[in-house]
Amino acid sequence: MGGMGLTLPSPAKGSEVLFVAAVPLRASRGPPQLLMSTAYSLNLSWDLQHFMVLSTSPALTLPSQVMVFDFQPQDPENIYSAISALSGSKLPGVVQIRKMKNLPKTRCWRVGSCNYVDVVDAVIKFNSCWDTDLVVGQNDCRHYTNGLVEYLTGEKYVLDRLRRNQKTIN
Template identity: 55%
Template sequence: MVSLLSNSAMVRGRDEVYVAAMPLRATKGPPQLLMSAAYSLNLWDFQHFMVIIKPSSLSQVLVFDFQPKDPEDIYVALAALYGRAVPGTVLVRQLKKLPRNKCWLVGYSKAEADAMEIAREFNKEWETNLRIGLHDCRDYTNSLVRQLTGEKDVLKRLRNVGS
C-alpha cells in the first residue's frame, strides 16, 4: 500500500480515504483471463476503482464502488463496450483490513466530517445508469473522493504515480 500524502502521519479525528484498484470482472474463461492479464500489466483502462474509508474511531473498513448490476453477463459487457448505458449499482461492503496492493491513501475526510455519512448521502444521489468512459467507476471514485476530501480528479494524480 502506498501513501501519496507528503505527511503520512494520521490526522487525529479524521477518517482516512483510500482509492483501490482491482481487475475488472468478466465471464469465466478467456475473457476473465484477458482482464486479469491486463490488470497484472497495470493497464489503467482495465482496472476497476473504488473508494475505501477507514474511520478514525472504528476498526472496520468500508468499500464504496459503482459497477454494472451483473458485471459477468457477456451481453452487459458488450453493451457497455459499445457505449450503451447498462444498469449499474452502488455497493458498500465491509473489509477486515485494507488491501496490500494497488491501494493508495489519498487524503483525509474534511474536518469534523463523518465520511461514512457523507458517502451514504452521496450514494443516494448517484445516477446508476453506467456508461463506460462517461459515467463509470472512475467518475464515481473521483466524485466521491471530491466529496470526502475536496480533491478533484484524484485518479489523474494516481495515474501519474503508477502502482
C-alpha cells in the same frame, strides 16, 4: 459538485482515512475473466481496472474495519454487460457500500481524510444523487471515484494525480 444539487453535511473533520484502490475488472467466467486478470497483473492499462474508494478509522482494531464504496454494473459477469460496456451503451449500475477485512496490499493509495464526522452517512447522501446508468467513459467507476473523493475531501480529479504518479514511478 458537478450539478448534483447536494446539500452537504456540516463539515467537521472526521478521523476516517480515505484510500483509492484498483482491482481487476470482473468479467464472464472463462477466457474473458482470464484476460482481465492477466491485463491487471501485467499492469497493461490503467483503464482496465475497477476503481473504488475505501475508508478506515485509526480507532478501529476489529476485523471488517475497511468500508468499500464503489459503482459497477449490476451484473458485471454477464456477457451482455460486457457487450453493452464495449459498445458504449447504457447498462444498469449499482452503487455499493460493503466491508472488507483489510486494505489491499497493492494498488491502494492513501488520498486524504474525510471532511465529515460520519463517512458512511456522507456516502449515502452522495449515492442518493448518483446516476446509476453506467456508460463506460462517461459515467463509470472512475467518475464515481473522482466524484466521491472530491465530495469527501475536496480534492478534484484524484485518479489523474494517481495516474501521473504511477507514470513517474514506472
